[in-house]
Amino acid sequence: MNLTKQFADLQEMCSASGNATGIEALVIGGGTSGIATAISLLKAGIRPVIIEQAGSFGGIWSLDRHMACYKGLIQNTAPNLTLLDASTTDRKNHYTYHEYASLIEDLYNKYQLDSLTFFNTRVSQCKRCDDGFSVEVVKTGSDKGETGTDSLSLDVEHVIYAGGLYHKPYVPELPGLDSYRGEVYHSSDIDDFERFSDKHVLIVGLGNTGGDYANMVSEVAASTTVSVRGDTWVVPKSFQGLPIDEYIQTVRAKHEDYASQLVDNLYGEAVIKIGAPQTLDFTKARITVNSDIIGKYHRGLIHIVDEIIDVQESTLCFSNGDSQSFDAIIFCTGYEMSLPVIDDVSFDEGLVANIASKQVRNLWFIGCPAVWGGSPPVAEAQGRLVAHAIANEIDIEQLESLVSTAPHYEQGEQLTSLGFQVVEFTGYINFVDYICSVGVFKERVYG
Numbered sequence: 021m022n023l024t025k026q027f028a029d030l031q032e033m034c035s036a037s038g039n040a041t042g043i044e045a046l047v048i049g050g051g052t053s054g055i056a057t058a059i060s061l062l063k064a065g066i067r068p069v070i071i072e073q074a075g076s077f078g079g080i081w082s083l084d085r086h087m088a089c090y091k092g093l094i095q096n097t098a099p100n101l102t103l104l105d106a107s108t109t110d111r112k113n114h115y116t117y118h119e120y121a122s123l124i125e126d127l128y129n130k131y132q133l134d135s136l137t138f139f140n141t142r143v144s145q146c147k148r149c150d151d152g153f154s155v156e157v158v159k160t161g162s163d164k165g166e167t168g169t170d171s172l173s174l175d176v177e178h179v180i181y182a183g184g185l186y187h188k189p190y191v192p193e194l195p196g197l198d199s200y201r202g203e204v205y206h207s208s209d210i211d212d213f214e215r216f217s218d219k220h221v222l223i224v225g226l227g228n229t230g231g232d233y234a235n236m237v238s239e240v241a242a243s244t245t246v247s248v249r250g251d252t253w254v255v256p257k258s259f260q261g262l263p264i265d266e267y268i269q270t271v272r273a274k275h276e277d278y279a280s281q282l283v284d285n286l287y288g289e290a291v292i293k294i295g296a297p298q299t300l301d302f303t304k305a306r307i308t309v310n311s312d313i314i315g316k317y318h319r320g321l322i323h324i325v326d327e328i329i330d331v332q333e334s335t336l337c338f339s340n341g342d343s344q345s346f347d348a349i350i351f352c353t354g355y356e357m358s359l360p361v362i363d364d365v366s367f368d369e370g371l372v373a374n375i376a377s378k379q380v381r382n383l384w385f386i387g388c389p390a391v392w393g394g395s396p397p398v399a400e401a402q403g404r405l406v407a408h409a410i411a412n413e414i415d416i417e418q419l420e421s422l423v424s425t426a427p428h429y430e431q432g433e434q435l436t437s438l439g440f441q442v443v444e445f446t447g448y449i450n451f452v453d454y455i456c457s458v459g460v461f462k463e464r465v466y467g
């Protein structure tokens with residue numbers, strides 16, 4: 021890796037160009053969303069500045085172990101839904117964390133993004149001013165104010181937030197939790213599972229993180245139980261030889277009523293069904309992809325309980341009236357949505373509101389807060405749309421009217437709880453392709 025530029029280099033760049041250098045596009049975050057956006061901007065003729073608070077790029081999929089979520093993380097998404105070049109050889113169905121991070125590194129190097137990225141530098145605040153933003157950046161680890169030597173103010177025309185969704189761990193408020201006598205963790209607190217050896221552990225939540233944690237805890241703990249709220253299906257990563265997302269795509273292509281067809285096909289196979297198992301409503305049921313826990317659940321190595329309603333010292337009470345004691349609780353309950361660097365900006369849903377602020381002109385979001393979350397293929401499409409809009413000076417109102425008349429709009433707009441569902445991705449990407457191809461706007465050529 022060639023991680024050359026740091027905060028001091030940004031300082032030097034600014035003083036060389038008369039201190040607060042005018043930057044056309046500043047990307048906050050060098051994760052997969054930031055990388056996808058930077059590549060799109062380059063292709064549209066814009067050289068962005070990327071600010072990354074960590075010492076390495078890739079975000080959750082960084083080769084730097086300290087930035088990764090947890091060891092053992094494996095991509096759920098099919099290879100065609102990762103942020104990879106079509107030319108990437110040696111594709112496999114589900115990349116391990118290390119394999120995917122290495123492929124992201126190749127992409128980063130291919131587009132020479134190290135020449136654009138400043139590491140160990142954090143955007144602390146973006147203030148709106150007349151023709152853009154005044155962006156405060158600080159050296160990571162520095163808490164000096166605006167006048168400190170470790171801080172800098174940049175004049176920026178377009179700010180593109182690609183800083184990810186995972187900042188504020190979310191733990192639900194539970195009556196009595198303060199008085200709990202056992203250990204309490206959020207998933208983000210844990211990087212080794214040995215501490216759960218021979219303990220009775222309750223995991224709260226059966227999303228993708230809850231599923232992975234249940235699997236890893238069950239390797240060492242005396243017992244592993246998962247508390248689940250609402251209808252949930254756990255499906256394997258692959259089904260009938262295809263990655264599950266590709267498999268769903270093929271069912272959808274063949275059957276109009278694809279949801280009930282999927283229920284017929286998956287039902288009775290190795291899946292976990294909690295709640296109303298006869299129906300699979302994509303807008304209501306949670307679908308978790310995890311091959312490892314299905315067998316363990318059926319063999320009685322992982323137990324499922326209802327939602328917690330009350331905590332009494334070391335006993336937890338569940339909504340079906342059961343109660344049980346545990347040594348430790350791990351909340352795999354995700355994160356609160358927040359945009360830490362910009363005040364007073366609320367998120368709206370919608371295909372354009374996902375990427376452009378309605379309140380603040382020239383403020384863009386990639387991978388956050390997408391209807392689908394920050395999955396790489398959507399981030400790539402969003403990055404392309406934003407790059408196209410900036411290069412062609414299209415504002416949010418124009419974008420909205422273009423979007424609403426694009427073919428496949430309905431498909432693109434369709435919501436789903438299955439975060440990586442291919443068909444909706446295809447709809448979204450189709451209409452991005454359409455908008456970026458309409459003849460009135462010409463892309464600049466990057467020289």
Ligand SMILES: Cc1cc2nc3c(=O)[nH]c(=O)nc-3n(C[C@H](O)[C@H](O)[C@H](O)COP(=O)(O)OP(=O)(O)OC[C@H]3O[C@@H](n4cnc5c(N)ncnc54)[C@H](O)[C@@H]3O)c2cc1C
Nearest residue numbers: 049051052053073079080095096142143183184387394395
């Ligand atoms: C456990 C887990 C499993 C997942 N599995 C999958 C999967 O299988 N397939 C899939 O497609 N998606 C998966 N995802 C979704 C994941 O969010 C995306 O794959 C992707 O990593 C999101 O990229 P991002 O760049 O938006 O955010 P991140 O990867 O979080 O990167 C954000 C970057 O911005 C930097 N940053 C943040 N704030 C600032 C600031 N103020 N100044 C400077 N830098 C800043 C951070 O240091 C980080 O490098 C998973 C997510 C989690 C948590």
